[in-house]
Amino acid sequence: MNQLSPHGEVLMEQYRESIPRFTQLCGQVYDQLSQVMREQGIELNAIEHRVKTEESLAGKLERKGDKYRTLADITDLVGLRIITFYTDDVDKVAAIVNTLYVVDWDNSVDKRKLHQLTSFGYNSLHYICRQKEGPLSDIPFELQIRTALQHAWSAIEHDIGYKGAVKLPPQYRRQFSRLAGMLELADDEFSRLRTTMTDYRRQVQTLVKSGQLDEVPLSTDSFRSYLELHPFERLNQRIAAVNQAEVFPASLMSFLPILEHFHLETLGDVQRFVDDNADDAYRLALSQLAITDLDILSENVGLQNLCLAYVLKQGGSRDEIIFVYDQLNGRHASNASLADAILQQAASLPFANKVTQQ
Amino acid sequence: MKTTFQKEDNNLVMYFEGRLDTAAAPKTDQEMKVLYDCDGHDIVLDCTKLDYISSSGLRLFLSLLKVAKPKRSHVYITGLSDDLRQVFAMTGFTNLFEFK
Numbered sequence: 001m002n003q004l005s006p007h008g009e010v011l012m013e014q015y016r017e018s019i020p021r022f023t024q025l026c027g028q029v030y031d032q033l034s035q036v037m038r039e040q041g042i043e044l045n046a047i048e049h050r051v052k053t054e055e056s057l058a059g060k061l062e063r064k065g066d067k068y069r070t071l072a073d074i075t076d077l078v079g080l081r082i083i084t085f086y087t088d089d090v091d092k093v094a095a096i097v098n099t100l101y102v103v104d105w106d107n108s109v110d111k112r113k114l115h116q117l118t119s120f121g122y123n124s125l126h127y128i129c130r131q132k133e134g135p136l137s138d139i140p141f142e143l144q145i146r147t148a149l150q151h152a153w154s155a156i157e158h159d160i161g162y163k164g165a166v167k168l169p170p171q172y173r174r175q176f177s178r179l180a181g182m183l184e185l186a187d188d189e190f191s192r193l194r195t196t197m198t199d200y201r202r203q204v205q206t207l208v209k210s211g212q213l214d215e216v217p218l219s220t221d222s223f224r225s226y227l228e229l230h231p232f233e234r235l236n237q238r239i240a241a242v243n244q245a246e247v248f249p250a251s252l253m254s255f256l257p258i259l260e261h262f263h264l265e266t267l268g269d270v271q272r273f274v275d276d277n278a279d280d281a282y283r284l285a286l287s288q289l290a291i292t293d294l295d296i297l298s299e300n301v302g303l304q305n306l307c308l309a310y311v312l313k314q315g316g317s318r319d320e321i322i323f324v325y326d327q328l329n330g331r332h333a334s335n336a337s338l339a340d341a342i343l344q345q346a347a348s349l350p351f352a353n354k355v356t357q358q
Numbered sequence: 359m360k361t362t363f364q365k366e367d368n369n370l371v372m373y374f375e376g377r378l379d380t381a382a383a384p385k386t387d388q389e390m391k392v393l394y395d396c397d398g399h400d401i402v403l404d405c406t407k408l409d410y411i412s413s414s415g416l417r418l419f420l421s422l423l424k425v426a427k428p429k430r431s432h433v434y435i436t437g438l439s440d441d442l443r444q445v446f447a448m449t450g451f452t453n454l455f456e457f458k
Contacts, residue, residue, distance in 0.1 A: 245413075248420060248451075250450065250453075250454060254453055285448075288448040289448060289449075292445075292448075293412070293413070294412075294413050294416075294445065294448070294449055295413045296413045296416050296417055296420075296449065297449050297450055298449060298450030298451045298454060299450070300450035300451075300453065301448075301449065301450035304450050325447070325452075328452060328453040329447075329452040329453050329457065330456070330457070332457055334438070334440060334443050334457070337440045337443070337444075338440075338443065338444060338447050341440075341444055341447075
């Protein structure tokens, strides 16, 4: 139970009366930040928000109650924490915060810059802010901005309690320093990796757009860029025309392992695979769909039939067809009966006359 | 066409019986609305006694999938006969659903 001075009791009473306003402000800032970050395309690990609890405030007032003349002097009654994935984004988020709110620079601190060469610890950016206008603009709130690794460091540091009364022996302080350094390095490396990957994606996109597909190795990123060219749209439209079907959007990324299994190494190989097999894929789809009135198809349908037609043309075995279905649908006993049905269909198709059922 | 809804082991389960064709779709659509309140619970569409599914039926399943995904609910289809599974395969929809 905390023993408060008379002044502390007054502040505590003011706090209790103000809780509804604090809660309103906290929710309002949280919503604003969530919306703006989404609009700016900044992926965040989390935004945490809270109103200081009575218990926590009582502890603070007991420890240093005389320091606070009014309740407004306690700047962390409303607190929010923005946790980014990348260290570059901390500064970006800070710049956005600066435009959204009035920042009290005298009380804000960039703890990242406070480190002495010999110190250990790994801290974040703390801003004390106010709304620019409105009925809640008199209440200060604290905004912490940090990366996910800084957040992890802070949580572990708190759990271990190294900032407690007992001074740690030098060997443990050194261990902390090494870990802090490692995390800082990891944060920087993740940022660098993101920049490198962004550059690589841009290069791939440029090559894809300029049609230099043979220069681009087949990978998750390059295949994604390739899909932006809608390389299967023409085939899908041809197949859809059989029953005047609607084409339902779907991700085609699950086909990548199948294309790799076919030893397609570049996007040029994939393009040739499409060009060489599109007519046969259409015939295969036609043989299945023409006898139905199914007028809704997935965007997968073209590429799926391309893969099946390719396997059939290679004299593909039942196992190879099952492999295609396993990759697309997950392993399931019924994939074998789907393979049998395809082999049966294919028996009447000229391009697949080399098929041998195992 | 008959549907039966049950909650089983924290999952929302709907049993389908008969022919899910264009004529049956509007009524089945209404009956499936109960699955839209999935809020993270998995959905199981038990098709063991489903004899036929048309494009209208596929659309109902796809509509459910569109609602369930943002709510982090999985949609499992179970008990499909080989014939019906082939309908899903030839339309390219097998990898949109999870089959049990």
